[in-house]
Amino acid sequence: MAAKPDDGRKVVSENRKARHNYSIEEVIEAGLVLTGSEVKSLRQARGATIAEAYATDEGGEMFLINANIPIYNEANRFNHEPKRARKILLKKREASKLMIAIQREGMTLVPLQLYFNKRGIAKLALALAKGRQVHDKRAAIKERDWNRQKGRILRDRG
Numbered sequence: 001m002a003a004k005p006d007d008g009r010k011v012v013s014e015n016r017k018a019r020h021n022y023s024i025e026e027v028i029e030a031g032l033v034l035t036g037s038e039v040k041s042l043r044q045a046r047g048a049t050i051a052e053a054y055a056t057d058e059g060g061e062m063f064l065i066n067a068n069i070p071i072y073n074e075a076n077r078f079n080h081e082p083k084r085a086r087k088i089l090l091k092k093r094e095a096s097k098l099m100i101a102i103q104r105e106g107m108t109l110v111p112l113q114l115y116f117n118k119r120g121i122a123k124l125a126l127a128l129a130k131g132r133q134v135h136d137k138r139a140a141i142k143e144r145d146w147n148r149q150k151g152r153i154l155r156d157r158g
Helices: 036-043 073-078 092-105 134-157
Strands: 010-014 022-032 054-058 061-065 086-089 108-116 122-131
Touching (some): 054 092, 092 122
Antiparallel strands (some): 010 108, 022 086, 054 061, 061 086
């Protein structure tokens, strides 16, 4: 398998089922509004999960719903709620484009990765996606397997 280029990301949490359950149209990098205890918990990599999370708009702003960032024990009384709604930071034009796609076209915003970039800032990779039916998932698996076999056959010939 080819090595991935190092882009300086430190991945904290990844939604691996998203590419199986949804057909991804577009991926957008967004910031998150986090408290200090949430950032410290993410830096410790204590098992944050975004597998069941999704993004929605409330009052013209985007929020990440149902993402679980575990409690940071050393924070004591200034701790955070593990599954609270977190505001997503996007440019106004991007946010309005995503809101229109969600409302009109029946698409959904699914988080793919929660990571720290080169500068140490927490970022979220959001995907504008459309849900797949069971038969679409099977077709995608068949196509992926065939492409693997085709690559092996071509590699063995030459």
